[in-house]
Amino acid sequence: QSALTQPASVSGSPGQSITISCTGTSSDVGGYNYVSWYQQHPGKAPKLMIYEVTNRPSGVSNRFSGTKSGNTASLTISGLQAEDEADYYCSSYTSSSTPYVFGTGTKVTVL
Amino acid sequence: QVQLQESGPGLVKPSQTLSLTCTVSGGSISSGSYYWSWIRQPAGKGLEWIGRIYTSGSTNYNPSLKSRVTISVDTSKNQFSLKLSSVTAADTAVYYCAREATTGTHVDFWGQGTLVTVSS
Numbered sequence: 547q548s549a550l551t552q553p554a555s556v557s558g559s560p561g562q563s564i565t566i567s568c569t570g571t572s573s574d575v576g577g578y579n580y581v582s583w584y585q586q587h588p589g590k591a592p593k594l595m596i597y598e599v600t601n602r603p604s605g606v607s608n609r610f611s612g613t614k615s616g617n618t619a620s621l622t623i624s625g626l627q628a629e630d631e632a633d634y635y636c637s638s639y640t641s642s643s644t645p646y647v648f649g650t651g652t653k654v655t656v657l
Numbered sequence: 658q659v660q661l662q663e664s665g666p667g668l669v670k671p672s673q674t675l676s677l678t679c680t681v682s683g684g685s686i687s688s689g690s691y692y693w694s695w696i697r698q699p700a701g702k703g704l705e706w707i708g709r710i711y712t713s714g715s716t717n718y719n720p721s722l723k724s725r726v727t728i729s730v731d732t733s734k735n736q737f738s739l740k741l742s743s744v745t746a747a748d749t750a751v752y753y754c755a756r757e758a759t760t761g762t763h764v765d766f767w768g769q770g771t772l773v774t775v776s777s
Contacts, residue, residue, distance in 0.1 A: 591769050592764070645761055
């Protein structure tokens, strides 16, 4: 099962909006509305930010939003803040041999 | 709120078996319809799903590791465990235990992770 494809890095200035893409296939991202996004600060465990494409868990800022079109899902961070600097991983349910697959990860840098 | 904590040796010799335990607090491991999972992350790399055990005791494993992995649960101790046999340096990673949502499609709670190094 191949990992979902994410850009290695995305950067933006404080207050700006950035978007991270996550590209899969019709067997995962395109086939199900089960895309999730995780934020991981250095040395810390990942934290769930978005699930089922658009849903935010309780406590997650509404500056984080998710969308999906075809085989590509996206995470948008609005009003970028210094604390948003972290690695972000997407994940999708898949009809393959594992229940879900992770993305390659994107490092977000706040300039 | 559910909390998970990994425990186990931080150093394992090549060809031996890696054994980790995850202690769950803030809720019973046998209540609800959750999956209890193990995920690992080599240094500087991405996340790899290892496998999971359902509340009923049924298991799913990553095919790439299936021949070496066993996940079990001890409801009396509110714990679940991972055993990975015949380890090599490629198994060196931070190992996370986690709870998957009832849909089994995402992780909603993670342990803090524990580094396991395979070295003689």
